[in-house]
Amino acid sequence: MGISRRQFFRSIAGTFLSLSVMSVFPERLFARWNAGAFKAGKLDDAVRELYGTLPEEDSSSIELTVPEIADDGAFVPVSVSSGMPGITSISIFSETNFSPLVASFDILPRMRPNLSLRIRMAETGKVVVIAKAGDRLYRTSKLVVVSVGGCG
Amino acid sequence: MKVKAVAVNEVVSVKLLIPHPMETGRRKDQGGNIVPAHFITEVTASHKGQEVFHAEFGPGVSRDPFFAFQFDGAKAGDTLTISWVDNKGSSEKSDFPIVAM
Numbered sequence: 001m002g003i004s005r006r007q008f009f010r011s012i013a014g015t016f017l018s019l020s021v022m023s024v025f026p027e028r029l030f031a032r033w034n035a036g037a038f039k040a041g042k043l044d045d046a047v048r049e050l051y052g053t054l055p056e057e058d059s060s061s062i063e064l065t066v067p068e069i070a071d072d073g074a075f076v077p078v079s080v081s082s083g084m085p086g087i088t089s090i091s092i093f094s095e096t097n098f099s100p101l102v103a104s105f106d107i108l109p110r111m112r113p114n115l116s117l118r119i120r121m122a123e124t125g126k127v128v129v130i131a132k133a134g135d136r137l138y139r140t141s142k143l144v145v146v147s148v149g150g151c152g
Numbered sequence: 153m154k155v156k157a158v159a160v161n162e163v164v165s166v167k168l169l170i171p172h173p174m175e176t177g178r179r180k181d182q183g184g185n186i187v188p189a190h191f192i193t194e195v196t197a198s199h200k201g202q203e204v205f206h207a208e209f210g211p212g213v214s215r216d217p218f219f220a221f222q223f224d225g226a227k228a229g230d231t232l233t234i235s236w237v238d239n240k241g242s243s244e245k246s247d248f249p250i251v252a253m
Contacts, residue, residue, distance in 0.1 A: 033208055101210055111204060120176070
């Protein structure tokens, strides 16, 4: 004997319910967002969530421009630029933030590796940039002194 | 969204300002209640159907995100389409002209 009529209609109802939920919130379910990386409380964990365990080295080929002193930690301007070929991703971190990963950029084929972004810094600390090129990660960082913390 | 996209020798420099509260979810209001997290999670830009920018943002991006990027292969008169999504499912998508210097 197959499934009962009751079971059959229950399963259809369940499918309709989940389909209607998905149509109301399509963006939330299908938007790409690396929650593991953005929620990591430690910078190295966030790096691992983003890039796995690729070999990493410090690099002077990534130019990171930040103010030495930020009057307002809520608005710290960061610029990143590099002449290194083959960069496919650049991520910006504020080491002393509750969740260090601030933003991650895909460096798409037509993009130049020149970016600027205003970030929040909770307190004085390092702004860290990681660039991925090939199967290697390249790191640079600079200390920013923050006069007034930016996380409310 | 406020966008300025300028083409010089087919290299386009784009500056954007997206008004958005970018609440971290850790701030307390006057009454001592936590203001829920509300922030842009993803921004995309495309030109002639090709993606020319894609970024994931978290609550560490400042309120009213202000950012800039550059891409190749577009001329003044072309159109740049920019869209964003936030963690509450809101989104916006608009076209902007690429202008000459």
